[in-house]
Amino acid sequence: MNIYKAKNYEDMSRKAANILSAQIIMKPNCVLGLATGSTPIGIYKQLIDRYEKGDLDFSQVTTVNLDEYKGLEKENEQSYHYFMNKNLFSHININPNHTHIPNGMEEDSKKECSRYEQLIQNLGGVDLQLLGLGHNGHIGFNEPDQIFYKETHCVDLQESTIKANQRFFDCIDSVPKQAYTMGIKTIVQARKIVVVVSGKDKAEIVKKAFFGPVTPLVPASILQMHNDVTLVGDEDALSSISKMI
Ligand code: GLP
Numbered sequence: 465m466n467i468y469k470a471k472n473y474e475d476m477s478r479k480a481a482n483i484l485s486a487q488i489i490m491k492p493n494c495v496l497g498l499a500t501g502s503t504p505i506g507i508y509k510q511l512i513d514r515y516e517k518g519d520l521d522f523s524q525v526t527t528v529n530l531d532e533y534k535g536l537e538k539e540n541e542q543s544y545h546y547f548m549n550k551n552l553f554s555h556i557n558i559n560p561n562h563t564h565i566p567n568g569m570e571e572d573s574k575k576e577c578s579r580y581e582q583l584i585q586n587l588g589g590v591d592l593q594l595l596g597l598g599h600n601g602h603i604g605f606n607e608p609d610q611i612f613y614k615e616t617h618c619v620d621l622q623e624s625t626i627k628a629n630q631r632f633f634d635c636i637d638s639v640p641k642q643a644y645t646m647g648i649k650t651i652v653q654a655r656k657i658v659v660v661v662s663g664k665d666k667a668e669i670v671k672k673a674f675f676g677p678v679t680p681l682v683p684a685s686i687l688q689m690h691n692d693v694t695l696v697g698d699e700d701a702l703s704s705i706s707k708m709i
Pocket of ligand 1: 501598
């Protein structure tokens with residue numbers, strides 16, 4: 465595993481954006497796996513900036529997002545569709561037909577999950593997957609559990625995740641209780657994985673995920689088994705592992 469230590473959030477965003485930019489330059493028709501949450505926003509800003517300067521071209525890029533809340537319409541400001549349009553897609557020259565996110569409005573979970581899984585396989589898999597890290601070690605919306613759920617599936621969100629995401633909603637009752645997410649196997653099949661972490665509140669889970677036992681109770685710990693993972697974190701997020709790196 466490569467670990468890049470950044471000075472702060474800004475520096476972390478720049479370093480991670482460098483890796484994504486290199487991927488797009490080396491393979492202009494690459495498949496990027498994208499993430500939501502507050503951590504990647506700075507990376508998306510950097511990518512937009514580079515696009516505006518003429519240094520990046522997204523015309524041949526395809527994207528697949530990790531997850532989406534079940535029951536939220538694309539137009540809902542809290543949906544991940546809305547998030548991606550607002551923070552990235554509407555600012556770059558990506559073909560909207562090449563951007564994929566699970567359809568939260570499909571009620572038939574089985575149908576939507578197999579459609580999404582098949583879509584990723586049909587694209588030939590993901591070249592580079594960007595991941596944030598939940599406080600409980602979740603990746604995408606793969607919550608701590610007794611087993612690793614392999615493929616795209618519908619999850620019941622944990623109380624702690626609902627609480628953590630409440631800040632984006634009017635009240636806790638408006639936070640969806642379920643989501644569609646790529647599974648663990650779907651994620652680790654990506655050829656390259658970049659995990660971004662920022663802030664002191666992530667320090668303990670970073671240590672557990674990357675230096676603790678590999679267990680479905682800490683879903684991100686499976687990344688220790690992948691042979692091309694890069695962790696990009698700021699000093700605060702890496703503070704509990706600073707002696708190990
Ligand atoms: C959500 C997303 C995850 C993300 C996590 C962490 O639960 N589904 O993909 O990694 O939040 O978010 P943040 O970056 O805001 O800490």
